[in-house]
Amino acid sequence: MSDLLLEVKGLETQFKTPEGIVRAVNGVSFGLKEGETLGVVGESGCGKSVTMLSVMGLIPSPPGKVTAGEAYYFGQDLLKMSNEEVRHIRGAQIAMIFQDPMTSLNPVLTIGKQLEEPLMLHIGMTKNQARERAAELLGMVGIPNAKDRLNDYPHQYSGGMRQRVMIAMALSCSPQILIADEPTTALDVTIQAQITDLVKRLRDELGMAIIWITHDLGVVAGLAKRVLVMYGGKIIEESEVGDLYANPSHPYTIGLLGSLPRVDEKEHARLFSIEGAPPVLYKKPQACPFAPRCKWAVERCWKENPPLEPVSSEHRVACWVDPKTGRTR
Amino acid sequence: MSNGNNTLLKVVDLKMHFPIYRGVFQRQVGAVHAVDGVSFDVKRGETLGLVGESGCGKSTTGRTILQLYKPTAGDVHFEDVNLVTLKSEEMRLMRRKMQMIFQDPYASLNPRMTVEQIVGEPLMVHNVAAGAEIHERVAHLLDVVGLNASFADRYPHEFSGGQRQRIGVARALALQPSFIICDEPISALDVSIQAQVVNLLEELQEQFNLTYLFIAHDLSMVRHISKRVAVMYLGVIVELAERDELYHSPLHPYTQALLSAVPIPDPVADAARKRKPLEGDVPSPVNPPSGCRFRTRCPIAEKMCAESRPDFREVSPGHFVACHLAK
Numbered sequence: 001m002s003d004l005l006l007e008v009k010g011l012e013t014q015f016k017t018p019e020g021i022v023r024a025v026n027g028v029s030f031g032l033k034e035g036e037t038l039g040v041v042g043e044s045g046c047g048k049s050v051t052m053l054s055v056m057g058l059i060p061s062p063p064g065k066v067t068a069g070e071a072y073y074f075g076q077d078l079l080k081m082s083n084e085e086v087r088h089i090r091g092a093q094i095a096m097i098f099q100d101p102m103t104s105l106n107p108v109l110t111i112g113k114q115l116e117e118p119l120m121l122h123i124g125m126t127k128n129q130a131r132e133r134a135a136e137l138l139g140m141v142g143i144p145n146a147k148d149r150l151n152d153y154p155h156q157y158s159g160g161m162r163q164r165v166m167i168a169m170a171l172s173c174s175p176q177i178l179i180a181d182e183p184t185t186a187l188d189v190t191i192q193a194q195i196t197d198l199v200k201r202l203r204d205e206l207g208m209a210i211i212w213i214t215h216d217l218g219v220v221a222g223l224a225k226r227v228l229v230m231y232g233g234k235i236i237e238e239s240e241v242g243d244l245y246a247n248p249s250h251p252y253t254i255g256l257l258g259s260l261p262r263v264d265e266k267e268h269a270r271l272f273s274i275e276g277a278p279p280v281l282y283k284k285p286q287a288c289p290f291a292p293r294c295k296w297a298v299e300r301c302w303k304e305n306p307p308l309e310p311v312s313s314e315h316r317v318a319c320w321v322d323p324k325t326g327r328t329r
Numbered sequence: 330m331s332n333g334n335n336t337l338l339k340v341v342d343l344k345m346h347f348p349i350y351r352g353v354f355q356r357q358v359g360a361v362h363a364v365d366g367v368s369f370d371v372k373r374g375e376t377l378g379l380v381g382e383s384g385c386g387k388s389t390t391g392r393t394i395l396q397l398y399k400p401t402a403g404d405v406h407f408e409d410v411n412l413v414t415l416k417s418e419e420m421r422l423m424r425r426k427m428q429m430i431f432q433d434p435y436a437s438l439n440p441r442m443t444v445e446q447i448v449g450e451p452l453m454v455h456n457v458a459a460g461a462e463i464h465e466r467v468a469h470l471l472d473v474v475g476l477n478a479s480f481a482d483r484y485p486h487e488f489s490g491g492q493r494q495r496i497g498v499a500r501a502l503a504l505q506p507s508f509i510i511c512d513e514p515i516s517a518l519d520v521s522i523q524a525q526v527v528n529l530l531e532e533l534q535e536q537f538n539l540t541y542l543f544i545a546h547d548l549s550m551v552r553h554i555s556k557r558v559a560v561m562y563l564g565v566i567v568e569l570a571e572r573d574e575l576y577h578s579p580l581h582p583y584t585q586a587l588l589s590a591v592p593i594p595d596p597v598a599d600a601a602r603k604r605k606p607l608e609g610d611v612p613s614p615v616n617p618p619s620g621c622r623f624r625t626r627c628p629i630a631e632k633m634c635a636e637s638r639p640d641f642r643e644v645s646p647g648h649f650v651a652c653h654l655a656k
Contacts, residue, residue, distance in 0.1 A: 043519040043520060188382035190382065192590065216592065218593055242597070261549045261554075270528055270531065271528055274524070275525070277522065
């Protein structure tokens with residue numbers, strides 16, 4: 001147990017909406033090892049962001065509520081801590097970067113001011129120390145003339161540079177864990193490549209653990225060591241990265257990989273497509289959430305929600321059927 | 330370069346500059362050079378992919394072709410008619426043959442209209458059908474794009490993103506056009522839904538012998554759907570070639586960098602290839618670099634790249650590139 005930096009058990013999160021209670025996360029458990037990069041993949045609404053926001057205590061309440069589960073960070077349950085206690089961990093030891101660098105920076109404060117704030121708040125640096133460290137951090141994430149650019153406002157930075165600022169801010173207190181929520185989705189491919197290269201470099205230099213949330217199986221392939229695939233508020237497959245792409249074992253993962261065209265595509269064939277659309281869960285699912293879209297579904301899939309079971313030592317899947325043979329497990 | 334029968338659309342040196350006005354007297358102080366001299370052909374029945382990063386002018390090119398903007402300079406020949414010289418009524422009639430599918434299926438459908446009104450509107454506007462015939466035609470169109478005809482009385486908010494994009498496709502097909510500009514039709518959709526829509530577009534192309542200009546920033550998807558691909562950077566086309574030629578032997582340094590930046594959903598293949606990362610950001614189109622537009626980020630730029638703009642030359646049959654140094 002002790003080698004896990006973060007351990008989440010049985011997490012459930014709900015949102016009250018006019019249409020009823022939406023069960024966004026339904027029993028998610030995973031662990032994160034020290035220095036590991038964990039990819040979390042899924043489509044919009046699958047619960048990947050809500051899972052991480054729940055762990056960080058950032059679910060707006062109301063309408064949201066974490067209804068069950070534990071999240072241990074160095075033996076302390078983050079979900080049972082007071083807001084005050086969580087504040088000391090969030091930002092300092094577990095940092096987060098978000099999808100949209102345009103809206104995550106305050107437009108009326110200079111970049112320097114925003115970078116200095118966590119340094120003074122969490123580490124207790126003086127203004128001058130923080131100023132110096134802020135310039136260092138900007139330089140570290142590859143912004144030229146870092147010292148001068150501290151006085152600029154966010155609108156004077158391009159999208160890629162703003163995401164660099166977000167990364168600098170997240171790394172300012174040397175966190176143990178960096179949670180990145182679709183940090184490159186709003187960026188162009190060449191800028192995306194710059195950012196992923198930067199994160200890889202910083203990870204190797206600083207040795208932090210990363211949770212990288214994305215819908216892009218391509219980005220995860222080059223970055224993560226282990227991958228969780230989520231669907232309908234559940235982890236449906238968990239594997240070491242190589243084995244996931246070589247032997248995808250859940251029908252949804254197989255479909256997702258098949259529906260992606262590849263830039264190194266060999267011959268032209270129709271893309272494999274998953275019919276239907278992802279579910280919105282108003283009830284706690286009693287059946288497999290993917291069953292309505294699954295072409296391998298058998299009777300049992302409609303009655304019982306499959307648990308995450310190992311198929312090999314580093315690979316677990318939640319499915320009653322083995323899609324390779326078509327037989328039940 | 331082309332014989333008249335085979336070429337459906339011919340774009341010659343198309344320019345679209347948007348003026349910038351400043352001050353009390355709203356004097357023009359400059360212009361955004363969104364599209365700055367673009368030439369290409371689209372052959373009947375093919376799909377031409379147009380790729381580039383945001384702000385490179387690919388969507389503006391599409392809209393200018395349809396004369397949704399009045400081009401600053403250049404010609405657009407569609408079936409041997411120069412669209413630029415047409416009067417607005419003549420252009421309106423031409424639009425029956427050329428339609429557009431938009432990026433955002435949430436913003437491009439009027440929330441107060443039912444599906445039947447949305448898909449039937451072009452039929453009414455162009456006096457192609459009336460009354461009960463519209464109802465029949467709409468039902469047929471919905472069937473063609475894989476939607477249940479009984480959905481005709483519903484409103485857009487009752488549909489998912491993928492279904493809405495199907496409604497957009499049905500509307501584009503209503504007037505039986507020969508040419509459709511698909512402006513990032515799948516970028517707003519979830520991965521598993523993207524494949525559904527792309528497969529639908531391919532099926533419809535075979536069924537109705539459609540010609541597509543497929544605008545996208547997703548190089549893998551463009552490779553999948555296109556026969557030929559044009560790469561844009563800061564208002565100009567830097568390279569155009571047959572799909573496999575472009576992806577196997579890209580000649581322009583920008584194309585090479587762009588291709589190497591695309592993530593491959595396979596850890597083994599992703600680790601095996603060489604990366605050619607680009608430094609910096611795209612310069613502003615208000616004041617683009619002199620000479621070659623790409624020189625400020627180009628790893629091999631020389632002195633002459635700043636002095637003269639490279640010609641868009643044919644280096645091998647069908648493979649065009651705008652670079653002084655490409656061989």
